[in-house]
Amino acid sequence: MKRRTDTGTGTGTHGGTGGGLARRDLITAAAAAGAAGLATGAAAAHAAAAPRDTGEPDPALAPARSRAGARGGLPPALLTPTPSQVHLVAVDLRADPGAPAREAARRVLRIWSREAAALHEHGLAALVEGAPSQGLRPASLGVTLGLGASLLAAAGLADRVPPHLEDLPAFAADHLEPAWCGGDLLLHVGAEDPVVLSSAVGHLLGAVAADVRVRWSLAGFQRSAAAADDPSATPRNLMGQIDGTVNPRPSDALFGPQVLAAHPEPALAWMDGGTYLVVRRIRMLLDDWFTLDPRDREAVIGRRLDTGAPLGGEAEGDRPDLAATGDDGSPAIPLDAHIRLAAPENTLGARMLRRGFSYDQGWDARGRRRAGLLFTAWQADPRTGFTPVQRALDEGGDALGPFIRHEGSALFAVPPVRGDAPWTAHDLLGG
Secondary structure, eight states, X not given: OOOOOOOSOOSSGGGOOSOOOXXXXXXXXXXXXXXXXXXXXXXXXTOTXXXXXXXXXXXXXXXXXXXXXXXXXXXGGGOSSOOSEEEEEEEEEOOOTTSOHHHHHHHHHHHHHHHHHHHHHHOGXXXXXXXXXXXXXXXXXXXXXXXXXXXXXXXXXXGGOOGGGSOOOOOXXXXXXXXXXXXXEEEEEEESSHHHHHHHHHHHHHHTTTTEEEEEEEEEEOOOGGGOSSTTSOOBOTTSOBOOOSOOOTTSTTHHHHHSOOOOSGGGXXXXXXXXXXXXXXXXXXXXXXXXXXXXXXXXXXXXXXXXXXTTOSSXXXXXXXXXXXXXXXXXXXXXXXXXXXXXXXXXXXXXXXXXXXXXXXXXXXXXXXXXXXXXXXESOTTTTHHHHHHHHHHHTOTTGGGEEEEEEEEEEEOOOOTTSSSTTHHHHOO
């Protein structure tokens, strides 16, 4: 596979080519983008043949374009519609006394930023002769990069680690495997086609193979828009439940404060307008789950299976009425129901943008299903987002707890998209 020589140059972060965006510009752009999606920004303009992005999940159009980097000022992973396929790969820098960690990190981010920009604009088949994706459209390909606290520590930048990146506390649902946790850097790649996705991930990892080793990886999927009766409907997970209701939308006034971080301190300015990503690998005990009567499954979650409406409500979007009672006087939403315990009323108003993808790795040698949820939570601060929600589930005795196991966990800083920066986190690592 032919590769270009790394000259240290490239287009903007994640493929952006527009001007710089301050945090207030990010929030303004997000709020003006619309409830269902984001309008096409300047970074998408170089794809002249790409159709106008209306924000609607049109399955006929989505495969024909990439998710160009700085549309609306958000990283590709936060753009809508959400791609049906994702692959998350966490890597660690190779320990080499002759190559300081900061220089290795700088080199990896520079290469990944450049290659991501080229993939967004041209697609892999145009860059590599004989690529597996030849003959395929860009398929909404989007690459997003994240940095772990361990990377900053190894690079001698401990004084520039945001407190938001402090280790998550232990939770009752944790059955964590160290091999599926942490990581110096995160590669988050999404696409509508699995071949486009796989070949892009392989290309990006191959480009930095001398500097990193894979720590863990996990591929996930949702139903495809082409297979859905209603492509705009909220997807279901492998438990059969609608998953992703009541997410903050870019048009919401609080989207910025809930999802985008504010860091006025000079030492942390590299993350001002960025976001923090919690990744959880959650195995579902599906054999046990499907022994429950459907009504019992509804009681565990607190929502109807058919419509996703909260118990006692009529539509998916109805706000759960935690005071509602049934004919017998008992709470319509049980006291240990998942949505009751996770509700903002019980978590000091905690909010995060949740993106869930199913994973299915078949069965192990003992006949146990290896499937579940690749859960991603994007937020301004995990200490006021993910952590209080998970604590509330622990302390309330979440009825869903016996049917899931949190087996992997990681936390990453996702720097803001800045079109005037030559590569991701340039203002942190420099050079």
